Amino acid sequence: MGEIISGKELSKEVREEVRVKVEKLKALYGAVPHLAVVLVGEDPASQSYVKAKGRACTKAGMKSTIIRKDDTITEEELLKIVKDLNSDDSVHGVLVQLPIPKHIDENKVIDAIDISKDVDGFHPLNVGYMHLGRNPILPATPKGILTMIKSKNIELKGKDAIIIGRSNIVGKPVAMLLMKEHATVTIAHSRTKNLKEKCLQADIIVAAVGRANTVTADMVKDGVVIIDVGVNRVDGKLVGDCDFENIKDKASYITPVPGGVGPMTITSLLENTVECFERIMKK
Numbered sequence: 001m002g003e004i005i006s007g008k009e010l011s012k013e014v015r016e017e018v019r020v021k022v023e024k025l026k027a028l029y030g031a032v033p034h035l036a037v038v039l040v041g042e043d044p045a046s047q048s049y050v051k052a053k054g055r056a057c058t059k060a061g062m063k064s065t066i067i068r069k070d071d072t073i074t075e076e077e078l079l080k081i082v083k084d085l086n087s088d089d090s091v092h093g094v095l096v097q098l099p100i101p102k103h104i105d106e107n108k109v110i111d112a113i114d115i116s117k118d119v120d121g122f123h124p125l126n127v128g129y130m131h132l133g134r135n136p137i138l139p140a141t142p143k144g145i146l147t148m149i150k151s152k153n154i155e156l157k158g159k160d161a162i163i164i165g166r167s168n169i170v171g172k173p174v175a176m177l178l179m180k181e182h183a184t185v186t187i188a189h190s191r192t193k194n195l196k197e198k199c200l201q202a203d204i205i206v207a208a209v210g211r212a213n214t215v216t217a218d219m220v221k222d223g224v225v226i227i228d229v230g231v232n233r234v235d236g237k238l239v240g241d242c243d244f245e246n247i248k249d250k251a252s253y254i255t256p257v258p259g260g261v262g263p264m265t266i267t268s269l270l271e272n273t274v275e276c277f278e279r280i281m282k283k
């Protein structure tokens, strides 16, 4: 049986490190990092993510503000909220939970966030800095994945990695980060031919498509490292994109769902909020 990389356990350790750091920053600056999250509408998943983000901040000794708005809010009103948070010196991180209603241009909202407070790392400048390797704020899920891989000292140099999924939030940035760590990266997606053959070549598989059983045991080689980003509900049960039960004996390392990548995303967000705070304070 492969070793399970528990995001839940690793998160406990990293969040404790963040809490200790926040105490030190408070002594140094007389202030703590403050994350403002804007939540538009009633999407149940978004509501639960935002609640978890707020709770994690508070537990780490940081300040959290959640601004809840009805989904009838206009684009102009939402942009005004973002701009006000940008100019509020007591706020160090600004996050607008996605998705937002269709009548609002998501790009305009992301572009409006002050890059120094962009804890999601979604602003095009941060994305550009990431591609150039220029000290960016990294998006939370990819950063969490890298933290998990590094926590087990898994060698990436020269390894073949396949990322299944090409989203802006996960697939593309994960590919960039693994490439920076000297892995040879393939990005697969819905139109990819011969996915099984490609997966069988891979030393590391990152599955981020949002479809259960995308990766099955016959698609992986012995000793593979599996990072499962999927969150799917099947018969009322949360499962990832990989067939955990049948893959776990072939894998050298595997992340579970739930309790894998999910908790690490919020942990990385806490780290990013501290990072933004420090950068602002040092200016």
Ligand code: GUN
Pocket (backbone or CB within 6 Å): 095, 096, 097, 098, 099, 120, 140, 141, 169
């Ligand atoms: N919706 C799903 N994941 C995320 C995330 O990481 N950040 C934001 N802002 N919205 C999300």
